[in-house]
Amino acid sequence: MAFTSASFIVLTIASVLLYYIVPKKAQWCILLLASAAFYMAGSVKAFAWVILVSGMTWVTGLILGRYNAIKPADKAQKAQIQHKKKQIAIICAVCCFGLLYAMKYWNFTLELLPSALGNHIPRWDFVVPLGLSFFIFQSMSYVIDVYRGKYAPERNPLRYGLFVSFFPQMVQGPISRFDQLAPQLTAERKLCWDDLQIGIQLALWGYFKKIVIADRAAVLVNNVIMENCPYGGAVIALGILFYCIQLYCDFSGGIDITRGVARMFGIDMTLNFRRPLFSTSLTDYWRRWHITLGAWMRDYVFYPLAFSKPFGKLGKWARKHFKGMMGKICATSTATFIVYLIIGIWHGANFRYIAFGLWNGILITASLLMERRFLSWKEKLHINDKSTGWRIFMTVRTFGLVFIGRYFTRAPRLKTVFTLLGTTVLHPHFSEFTSVVPTLGLGISDFIIIFVGILIVHGVEFFEERGTDVQAWLNERPALMQLTVLTVSLVVLLLFGIFRAGYISSEFIYKQF
Template sequence: MAYTSLIYLVLVFVTFCVYYIVPERRRWVVLLGANLVFYISAGWVELLLLTGTVTGSFFAAKAIGIYNDRLAELKKIPISEKEIKKQKKEYYSKKKKYVLWVGLGLVIGILVVVKYTNFVLGSFNSVFGVMNSGHRFSMLSMVVPLGISFYTFQTIAYLMDVYKGKILPQKSFLRYFLYISFFPTVVQGPISRYEQLSQQLYSGNKFKFENLRDGAILILWGFAKKLILSERLSLFIGTVYDNYMEYEGLIFVVATIMFSVQIYADFSGAMDIANGTAQIFGIRLSPNFLRPYFSKNMPEFWRRWHATLGSWFRDYVFFPFSISKTSLKINRLARKYLGEGVGRIISVSMPVLVVWILTGIWHGPEWKYVAWGMFHGILIILSTIFTPKFEVLGKKWNIKTECFSFKLYQMARTFFLCCVGRVFFRAESIGAAFVIFKRMFQTTGLYLMYSGRFFNYGIDAKEWCVVLLFLLVWFVISVLEEIHGDVLKLLERQNLIFRWGIIYILLFSVIIFGQYGPGYDVADFIYEQF
């Protein structure tokens, strides 16, 4: 069930009606029912795998909770029994850790098996090919459940938070199932933390007109991004990138910039639909996009782009890895044998590289995503190393860093670097990405842009006008959000005619300029495939 389909809107409408009719304490059951309908529409096997992940993590968390309780009870043991207390603490801690690993092993195992088995087998086959070995693994036919990467990460976060004692394990299996499978977020996130989302799901929210209105506008805005911009640009980008041997020069620059726009429109559009849907039920999700193309450096970009994934990696990979015994040992050895400077670089770089290789793999079982992840990891390491040096140079050369022009330069630089990475992301393989880089610069390829030829690459002149106009409107909205915060609040303060006019224009722009209808299959959201 695609988020941009009519059937999805029908599901939201029916769920909305039923949700506010039933008593507050039973409203979570309505959401659970909607989740089941949504997920069953994807397939029964998918539902079975989702249930496997939910069941495994639920009981693991419950067991961890029991050990947490026992550890807490140890505090009541008198100080005279210190030795017994210590022994019991060690025993319970060990058991708790063991259960955590079993739980993590199960949920990560399901993810790895269904999503990465063929990737591993394919990689082995490539190695066999290089070695001229006749051995080959045959690929397996796997069902990859909808949003498995997202809900698995949510499950991992839950288990680790229960382990750390940050949250108490959920007692009700169905309530836990609701949290993991909440239908607006299960496919593409945002990756919601239990402490942030669970109570909103279970409490049975009161009807507020503002929630319905703002939620509906957000959904509409998401539809506009997807159907007017992303779908339209995909025709142009597909034409160039899927036939990259036929093009050269500037057209790749335009296609890559437009891909950066498309993926932003696509993913943030999906998030708007998810946020809007949740808001209708009085639920606020964590923001996933904070106008990332206004970022002045790569670390900032990754705090603004897919923010919930970034914070997930920070909390559940970066920090645990940085303080792990293995990491500390490597750091000590590096400092000892390679010197303080190099050792410090290694201690900074290692967790970053681990995080970014995993981020790359998370996006998909392909080496191009690993290359994309490493590219970003290296950029962030370089940024960490050189930023202090550039700051010193800047001061020495009296460069004003607080003025608009310098910030604009920083934004352009970040966008440029981001676009370089996008080539790996969009190209069909790492090899293709390098060919594209080569063809991009071997000639200007201006002839491909002249004599109206440019308007034959998937979208014509009038379609480009729609694209540029939409971009202009989106840019103005983004600037307003940067200055004033929530643009919906700003709209609320305007006169009724203006407010309604804006919403009508948005609604009918989607109906008229949206890419949908017979003979046109709206593509899946890009991040839905991850």
């Protein structure tokens, strides 16, 4: 069930109405039923995997909770309990991530094996469930947090199942934490007009970015970025630029819809997207883009790696053999590199995603190693790093690095990535630009709409970056102005989006991850 479909709108409206009509103690049951309906509308068989993962992690949480409740008599018993807890958590992790590997990466692994061997190993032909990596990561964060004793396990399997399968977040996140989301899902609420108003505004803003901008930009992208692309480098660069626009509005728009729908139920979802185009470094960019995935990797991959015994030994060895900054940050830089490599692999079973992880991992690791030298250069050149000019330079530089990285995430395979990059640099063919662009599926009006739409999006983000809460400012205006903005938004969405000639709604890009 796509967010842009009429069935999703109907499901959301019906769920909101029922949520505030039924007795407050039963409100969370409406959310559970809506989540089950949302998922089963896509695939009943796939929903079975959600139930399996939910059941497995819920039981694991209960077992870990029992061990947490034991008060050890001495250090020996404490160590024994800790060892058993670790074994249980590892078994659960192997099962969950093993399922993720089997569904997303097993067939890819077989393709890497010699045909004499790979052809004799069974392939995984099951349908990959919607949001597989999202609900597995979310479930495992719960297990790890219970293992660490951060909170007590949830004893009600249905309430826990709602946490795993809450329908607005299933398509592309955010990856929520149990202690942040679960209490909100089961809270008893009265109808709050402010929640409905903010929720509708957020959802409309998300639909504007997705339907009016992203889906329109996708037309040009699909006509340019392909295997055996016949165009010169200038047109290819335009295609990647429009892909950047598409991805930016597709992902941030989807997150806004998620937060908007959840807010209609009075639920405040974790922020997952914070104006990444205002970033001044690649590290800053990824801290703002898919925030909850980065936070998950930080808490459950980077810290355990960086503070593990093997990495402690690596740090001691590096400080002994390397002088200066290299020796001090070798271990943490290695852990950082591994995290970005994993993030690349997380995107999918394809060498281009591995290369994407390497691209970001190498650049960010290199920036850590070169940080002191960069600071020295700035001091010698008397650069004021707080000046507007320097911030603009750093922002443009960061976008350039991100722009190159988008070749990896959009091209169909790794060989095509390097072909497109090579053509962009070596064979720009600017002369064909004006004759080719009008044939790529977009008219002059479409380019104008995309341009104006981007100006609106980044105008709003500019004020938010400077500390203005645009939505709060709007809600403080007179009711007539608010109604006018809402009406204009709906008209724009309908005329320039849903009802435009030849409009075909596309799936959210992050759905495939």
